Amino acid sequence: MMSKDILLNIDSIYNEKGVSRHCIFKAVEEALSGATIKRFEGQNVNIIVKMNRINGKYDTFRRWQVVKDETYTKSSIEIPYTAAKKINKKFEINKYIEYKIENINFCRIAVKIAKQIIVQKVREAEHTEIIRNYSNKIGEIICGNIKKIIKEGIIIELDDKTEGFLPWNQMIPGERFNINERIRTLLYKVIPYSRNFKLILSRCCSTFLIELLKREIPEILDELIEIKSVARDPGYKAKIAVKYNIDPITIGTGYCVGLDIRGSRIQSISNELHNERIDVILWDKNYKKFVINAFSPLDIISLNIDEINQKMEIVVKEHSYYKAIGKGGQNIKLTSELTGWMLNVVTKNEANKKNKSQVNFLSLKLDIAKKIAVLLVDYGFTSLEEIVYVPIKEFLKIKELKINVIKKLKSRAQDELLILAMKEEKTILEKYNVRNNC
Template sequence: MSFTGISANRQELLQIADAVAREKQIDKSVVIASIEEAIQKAARSRYGADHDIRVHIDPKWGEMTITRHVTVVGDEEVENEYAQKSLSDALREDKEAFVGKEYVETLPPFELGRVQTQMARQVVTHKVREAERERQYDEFKDRVGEIVNGTVRRVEYGNVIVDLGRGEGIMRRDQSIPREAFQVNDRIRAYIYDVRRETKGPQIMLSRAHGGFMAKLFAQEVPEIYDGVIEIKSVARDPGSRAKMAVLSNDNSIDPVGACVGMRGSRVQAVVAELQGEKIDIIQWSPDEATFIVNALAPAEVTKVVLDEEEDRVEVVVPDEQLSLAIGRRGQNVRLGSQLTGWQVDIITESQDSERRQKEFAERTALFQEALDVDEVIAQLLVTEGFTSVEDLAYVDENEIAAIEGFDEDTAQELQARARDFLERETAEQDAKRKELGVEDGVLEVQGVTLPMAVALGEAGVKTVEDLADLATDELRGGFEQKGGERVRVPGALESFTLSVPDAESLILNARVTAGWIEAPVVEEEEPEYTEEGEDEAPEIEETADVEEETVEEEGADVASLEQ
């Protein structure tokens, strides 16, 4: 763009603005505004930087006017004598002057020197580039989640720069499919997963490894997905190798898996071809977490699922001969299943599960024998009935114990009396140990701290409320530290209690409240919801569990008799 003289042909100026606007695909007014700013800067360089000089170009006729402005201000408010005039001085020349009145003087056109021309060119170039970047960002920020077609412009250190027509995207090495190589001028399809505003311009982040890329490809191949009849609930990918996709049909008459596979696999094969032969498992999504997890681990067979909702972990039991299939090559099957469901999946075999249950059964039996002073048959029977601790037995309803076959009310009362005596003795011993360790009574006043916890804290050197309040969650739960260049496990004070992160944080927060360091947070009570009949509406909770009953047989023994 030429700036040798601002008195150039007016139509030529508009033609230049038009050409730049078309080339950069930005609004013509932005180009004209940048020219105005460039000439304004040059004029201030000529007349003085303190002058308030403004430039206006008529967008229709191209006529340019250069004006100098002087504003009337209060007598004590003059900061720039070139752009401001005091009210008293203004009144000497103009009887109608008032604070805020502006005097405008038209300046004559002038020729730009070499330095001023260069400066004007830089201003226009900078403003046009900024407008172009803003246009690209505004255009692509709402296209996140779409598939776009482009041409490879260049490849830099494994990163592919893609020409998208009205913008430029980048596909980093980790977002491409392994063993997939692109050359300059190759056509490419990619998924926009992010658009970032950065100083060097908008960064349009592309991917062919993202789960959304596969989901969008299926939406293009399967009309039912595009129409919303079939919904893709989640996707997990090991790019270039294998993928799992969970689908749900909103129409009971349509099989979502069959629709995605297509006649003789035509639909899924079209997606596989685009993904360089990636194997795709399409599974039925289920609202029941256990069923969904079983489906996600296909083709392995699952015999039992145990959910731990607090830790978002699930333990899956498979037949011994199915272990390698469930885990998959290099853990691929279980890893993809975990990503698909959002649960941390632990897989064990039936023999491992049986061995562990037998060990737990023996440990609980021994506990009841010692705590209640009963024979092995009665202890085993209590474990079989679902009692896992002495506390369970001591404070359960008496009728639940009396209902056990071979027991009566007298037996139930005696068992509960022995259980409570044991707990009292154990509490007294633990309290004595707590005092011996020097743990203050105030620690027990912290909400959530039990007597066994107080003993464990004392053994770890935590003896006051302030000591507890000063801990971090890792110091309670245990964590890892770097020692000598190695990652070493450091045990926590309450590691044996398997506290979750929220529980540990709550314990420390309560200690800080008790210590007076902070105020207790205010908890807003939720108003109960009422049905039309006026009763509290409570959600229905359904729990399913696989229970294998252990049977205890003893010939000629009276299971209701207690060992004296």
């Protein structure tokens, strides 16, 4: 009867939880072992149970491990090698001697212990199965119904009854949801050893926007359009840089903004993201053109580029300044993230003042005519460090300067930097002496 009851319980767990029968049998064997150990009243014993997977019958064994004579500690789970050889010459070191003992008589306490172990092992098996199934789905969109709203976030029951967790900091600002409401999220990460939630979801990461674009615009999956970069301020604004692998003049911009004038494709994604505004920008391998495209339709007067430090100064007209910066600096921040350049926007008047200041500085420090200083500034050489460390071949782009003039400029700049370094060192020493005197 006991064997039939065990088989019925195993089938019940298998049908209810979907855990493999092998895992359940192993859990039951460990449960029976644990319950049997209790019979020895605190003694240190090694008990294993071997169960027949067909008829549910099982046998219980006590085990001793064969160890070297010099490492034997008189433990009740070990036997010295010489003693083992007297029993059977086939016994070897690190192998086990097993003797069959009487199966446990399942009293009320034993059944309770066995049930607790079975439940724990089945839960562990379930968690292992969840990790195995979802580890390959990180970065994919998954759907579910809101099961519970707690202090830390939202618990979502996915379509396979597994629970995922959407923290408040991974939600779009201003979103509100109700119990049982259907929701789309991105599987952000899987935490195998978490006691609470193993599947962490997100709606505010850039990958979520990319996956929505792939679902809504099949040309991306067909590789007719390639997403090069994404910058996002969740719930407010996003910028997407795309590259057309076919002639964009022929197809127009309909693939991204929708096949109708209203831009139905992007609009449906915007609705999903709590009316987040989405700008689609044409990517260009020429970084200057790419930055200009990113600020379109604003007119850019000029670009001052520092390639070494990946910095760029954008000069715009007075009336375009606040549009280029955006509310709270949002536009310039997203554009910098999208292009990978540190961008700074200035008006034409500010740029002129700055250029004038830089021209006067170089003219004074290098003892050169302002005409030459203007040439240096126009080509982006605005500091003594740049003049010293930038290779001569870069200066040769200034056709008005000959190589002997360039060498003199570099030499004077180096002398000025040495003078500045000596002054700084002198100041530090003076401060040090004042402290010691005090």
